[in-house]
Amino acid sequence: SLAGIMLLEVFLVLGTVIIYFLLSKKKEETLPFKEGWWGKGQKPDAEEDTTIWPFKVETTEEELSDLFRRLDQARFTEPLENCSFHYGTNSVYLRKVVSYWKNQFNWKKQVEVLNKYPQFKTKIQGINIHFVHVKPPHLPEGQSAKPLLMVHGWPGSFYEFYKIIPLLTDPASHGLCDEHIFEVICPSIPGYGFSEAPHKKDFNSVSAASIFYELMLRLGFNEFYAQGGDWGYLICTNLAQIAPNHVKGLHLNLASVTNMGFTHLLSILLGRYLPGLFGFQDEDVRRMFPFLKKGLYRILLESGYAHIQATKPDTVGCGLNDSPVGLAGYILEKFSTWTDLEFRNLEDGGLERKFNLDDLLTNIMIYWVSGCIVSSMRFYKENMQKGIGTQKHERLTVQVPTGIASYPNEIIHTPQAWAQKKYTNIVSFHFMPRGGHFAALEEPELLAEDILQFVGKVEKEQLWRRK
Amino acid sequence: ESILSRIRSCEYSQKNAILVPVAALGVGGMLVCWLRSRHKIKTIEMGDGWWGSGERPAKGKEDERIRPFKIETSDKEIEDLYRRLDQFRYTPPLEGAAFHYGFNSNYLQKVVAYWRNQFDWRKQVEVLNKYPHFQTTIEGIDIHFIHVKPPYVPHGRAVQPLLMVHGWPGSFYEFYKIIPLLTEPARHGLNEGDVVFEVICPSIPGYGFSEAPHQKGFNTIAAARIFHKLMNRLGFNQYYVQGGDWGSRITTDMAQMLPQSVKGLHLNVAFVMMQGLSMMISVMLGAYVPWLIGFTREDARRMYPFKEKNIYYILRESGYLHLQATKPDTAGCGLNDSPVGLAAYILEKFSTWTDRSFLHRDDGGLESKYTLDDLLTNVMIYWVTSSIVSSMRFYKENISE
Numbered sequence: 001s002l003a004g005i006m007l008l009e010v011f012l013v014l015g016t017v018i019i020y021f022l023l024s025k026k027k028e029e030t031l032p033f034k035e036g037w038w039g040k041g042q043k044p045d046a047e048e049d050t051t052i053w054p055f056k057v058e059t060t061e062e063e064l065s066d067l068f069r070r071l072d073q074a075r076f077t078e079p080l081e082n083c084s085f086h087y088g089t090n091s092v093y094l095r096k097v098v099s100y101w102k103n104q105f106n107w108k109k110q111v112e113v114l115n116k117y118p119q120f121k122t123k124i125q126g127i128n129i130h131f132v133h134v135k136p137p138h139l140p141e142g143q144s145a146k147p148l149l150m151v152h153g154w155p156g157s158f159y160e161f162y163k164i165i166p167l168l169t170d171p172a173s174h175g176l177c178d179e180h181i182f183e184v185i186c187p188s189i190p191g192y193g194f195s196e197a198p199h200k201k202d203f204n205s206v207s208a209a210s211i212f213y214e215l216m217l218r219l220g221f222n223e224f225y226a227q228g229g230d231w232g233y234l235i236c237t238n239l240a241q242i243a244p245n246h247v248k249g250l251h252l253n254l255a256s257v258t259n260m261g262f263t264h265l266l267s268i269l270l271g272r273y274l275p276g277l278f279g280f281q282d283e284d285v286r287r288m289f290p291f292l293k294k295g296l297y298r299i300l301l302e303s304g305y306a307h308i309q310a311t312k313p314d315t316v317g318c319g320l321n322d323s324p325v326g327l328a329g330y331i332l333e334k335f336s337t338w339t340d341l342e343f344r345n346l347e348d349g350g351l352e353r354k355f356n357l358d359d360l361l362t363n364i365m366i367y368w369v370s371g372c373i374v375s376s377m378r379f380y381k382e383n384m385q386k387g388i389g390t391q392k393h394e395r396l397t398v399q400v401p402t403g404i405a406s407y408p409n410e411i412i413h414t415p416q417a418w419a420q421k422k423y424t425n426i427v428s429f430h431f432m433p434r435g436g437h438f439a440a441l442e443e444p445e446l447l448a449e450d451i452l453q454f455v456g457k458v459e460k461e462q463l464w465r466r467k
Numbered sequence: 468e469s470i471l472s473r474i475r476s477c478e479y480s481q482k483n484a485i486l487v488p489v490a491a492l493g494v495g496g497m498l499v500c501w502l503r504s505r506h507k508i509k510t511i512e513m514g515d516g517w518w519g520s521g522e523r524p525a526k527g528k529e530d531e532r533i534r535p536f537k538i539e540t541s542d543k544e545i546e547d548l549y550r551r552l553d554q555f556r557y558t559p560p561l562e563g564a565a566f567h568y569g570f571n572s573n574y575l576q577k578v579v580a581y582w583r584n585q586f587d588w589r590k591q592v593e594v595l596n597k598y599p600h601f602q603t604t605i606e607g608i609d610i611h612f613i614h615v616k617p618p619y620v621p622h623g624r625a626v627q628p629l630l631m632v633h634g635w636p637g638s639f640y641e642f643y644k645i646i647p648l649l650t651e652p653a654r655h656g657l658n659e660g661d662v663v664f665e666v667i668c669p670s671i672p673g674y675g676f677s678e679a680p681h682q683k684g685f686n687t688i689a690a691a692r693i694f695h696k697l698m699n700r701l702g703f704n705q706y707y708v709q710g711g712d713w714g715s716r717i718t719t720d721m722a723q724m725l726p727q728s729v730k731g732l733h734l735n736v737a738f739v740m741m742q743g744l745s746m747m748i749s750v751m752l753g754a755y756v757p758w759l760i761g762f763t764r765e766d767a768r769r770m771y772p773f774k775e776k777n778i779y780y781i782l783r784e785s786g787y788l789h790l791q792a793t794k795p796d797t798a799g800c801g802l803n804d805s806p807v808g809l810a811a812y813i814l815e816k817f818s819t820w821t822d823r824s825f826l827h828r829d830d831g832g833l834e835s836k837y838t839l840d841d842l843l844t845n846v847m848i849y850w851v852t853s854s855i856v857s858s859m860r861f862y863k864e865n866i867s868e
Contacts, residue, residue: 040562066554073547075803077856079796080683081520087863088797201561301867304793308786314560315569315815316790319801319808321556326801326808333797374558381568 031241031393034210038190038198039126050218052122055130055194057114059107063369067324071102074325085336085344089329093348097332098325100357110362117165122218124211130194131187131215132158136169145183146455147221149212153230154376155331157193157366158186160441167448176448180455185219187212189231189379193366197375204382205231206393209238222246227451229253229439231379238393240400249458251403251451253439254410255419258389264418279417283431287413295412302337302411309380317374327373328364335360338437340409354442403428403454405447409436428454511724516689518672518680519607529604531700536600536611540592544851548806552583555807566818566831570811574830579807581839591844595640603700605693611676612669612697613639617650620663628703629664630694634712635858636813638675638848639668667701669694671713675848679857686864687713691720695728704728711735713861784819791862799856809855810846817842
């Protein structure tokens with residue numbers, strides 16, 4: 001009868017809707033917090049010491065004379081004729097950098113620069129975690145500082161944020177809107193800089209996210225914003241997946257999607273011709289196509305370092321921890337190529353167009369004086385050894401309000417159409433007018449503005465959930 | 468039309484007299500063409516090159532003298548090495564890592580201690596110099612080689628010239644143990660046969676004591692051509708060639724470039740490009756019916772399970788290749804400045820490429836197959852010649868296309 005048929009239809013629709021919800025609910029599951037103990041030997045029975053103690057970077061005459069001795073004895077290899085930066089860091093330019101390093105760079109002065117922001121250490125899961133904690137110098141009546149966790153990547157460090165921190169803790173003095181003022185926390189990823197390196201295997205991005213989550217709780221923050229690029233984007237993403245109720249907003253200057261499927265492949269094949277069908281904007285098409293040149297070949301040409309670090313970190317890092325010139329050559333190549341791929345055509349790698357040697361060398365010195373290059377590289381193996389796209393957190397989505405700043409010279413471009421499959425609550429997605437991978441150091445004003453407008457949106461719409 | 472009507476008008480016997488020879492000529496002609504095309508071997512163009520600094524000199528012939536060469540060392544060189552070994556900054560390995568994260572730095576400390584306190588480089592230089600060394604300029608760069616003649620040739624025996632080419636991260640030194648077995652087989656209890664060799668082991672340009680090319684584009688074809696010129700300069704028209712690693716590619720190129728000069732090609736690794744669909748199908752079927760594809764039992768044992776042994780294993784072990792084929796100057800920079808870093812990088816290969824199971828061992832199994840003296844002598848060749856960067860560039864010149 002007609003009524004019977006209609007009833008059947010209603011049940012079918014209801015049934016489909018229920019099943020759909022059940023299935024989609026599954027994707028909203030949180031990432032479990034990763035317990036761990038990363039100290040040497042056995043975990044002691046006693047409760048962990050949760051004190052936070054102040055820390056200052058120091059140097060000694062011995063450290064400096066050892067460095068100078070190694071710089072003096074550096075053995076360079078002549079580059080091929082007319083190769084610029086196509087074979088890697090050009091040793092003719094590297095000699096100039098080393099000469100500056102020996103004769104003009106002042107590490108004692110840079111240590112004072114590093115120490116201008118308060119730094120601390122605290123033991124979490126068995127290892128000492130270093131972080132910078134900068135409070136706003138003055139807060140207008142009735143306003144409170146919003147905690148903002150900013151996470152660096154490789155081969156960067158907490159130092160990358162030194163130019164952007166004042167724009168966020170004191171926006172008014174820098175001509176920015178001061179509706180939102182931040183207190184900024186920049187930790188060093190365990191194994192990087194002044195954070196102790198894990199002594200056990202399997203320390204990956206979820207481990208780092210769990211440790212930083214504990215850090216924020218220990219500092220007394222129940223709700224906070226998180227910002228990151230390079231490894232920082234992944235760690236902050238994991239943090240938002242572990243503790244969505246504590247992360248008010250997630251801001252990224254790199255968004256990568258490792259969980260590629262059939263639709264991605266289809267959009268690569270056809271997206272140039274039918275961009276609208278796949279949600280690509282004009283700027284997406286401009287940055288992504290021709291795909292072989294701007295996608296596949298570029299990744300192959302530029303990912304040798306990731307391949308070897310993800311498989312033999314102790315081998316490749318060994319010499320770099322022993323030769324500061326080798327370390328500089330290795331790290332500077334990234335600051336050149338990842339800032340603008342065109343810099344490969346320049347004899348000097350274009351480095352001083354966007355950065356000054358003092359900043360570049362200070363970052364390198366952090367790797368040198370802490371002896372952390374090997375442990376920094378192990379992070380690649382711990383994250384990638386089982387393959388890309390295989391881990392649980394790569395399949396889970398992020399529901400926390402997300403803001404993405406997409407820089408034009410980032411090595412690979414992720415269109416919003418792809419990003420929103422993982423970041424289901426994108427509140428802002430902007431194409432930045434200029435800048436590359438090291439956004440905070442290269443274009444701090446642009447990044448600060450994007451963060452401020454993102455937080456403004458989140459706060460205004462009260463988008464964060466309370467449970 | 469007129470020819471046809473004329474043929475039709477002929478009598479039957481007359482037709483035969485015309486048609487049979489014509490048919491025979493036609494078939495015969497086709498047969499001759501087919502036979503000739505089978506023998507027409509396609510060769511690689513020899514071409515030419517210039518690898519010296521700056522512009523190639525317009526006039527004047529290249530200096531073709533073959534100059535004797537001896538490896539030397541000095542107190543200064545050894546002291547500089549010791550200073551660097553003493554100042555090595557060590558990073559402890561992760562607990563339980565063995566060789567899975569690369570060269571285990573605990574074992575590396577032992578190697579460095581031996582290097583510093585027991586390894587005698589002056590003595591090893593004498594060992595290196597026990598065979599005659601030479602240098603000669605070809606295409607603008609100095610080519611180093613050793614040339615070992617049999618100390619004694621039995622009456623009536625022919626001496627075969629044999630070119631042996633090394634690879635990365637090896638050197639001419641890899642052949643030092645096998646040379647006597649080839650120049651004096653009888654003395655080492657080998658089957659005498661009719662064959663005794665005089666052995667020539669060059670260093671690939673950019674490796675060891677051969678000058679590094681100053682221009683871009685130096686690939687295996689250039690090396691093959693240079694080695695042909697070398698053999699020619701030594702007075703050989705026909706010779707045997709042997710190689711492994713890069714040596715395999717170079718000697719293969721030599722055989723394809725001048726097949727009339729290469730009497731025989733012996734390889735201890737053969738690289739074949741993926742030959743399309745048929746190879747893929749044979750790989751897939753070979754796991755189940757190896758005999759159908761022509762795989763022996765040993766083939767099947769070595770190749771399967773395919774994903775694990777070929778794809779995953781290669782991905783895990785080819786990081787160095789990916790990096791050197793894209794950024795050789797970056798990769799080699801620190802290694803030319805830190806002898807310990809150089810040793811770790813090179814010796815990791817001597818461990819893993821000798822036996823995959825060595826990955827599980829804390830000491831990488833190195834001393835179960837080699838002596839530290841031999842391993843370190845090879846590393847020292849890269850160190851004293853500062854050739855690690857140019858050796859890595861060979862990967863980019865050959866692969867990045």
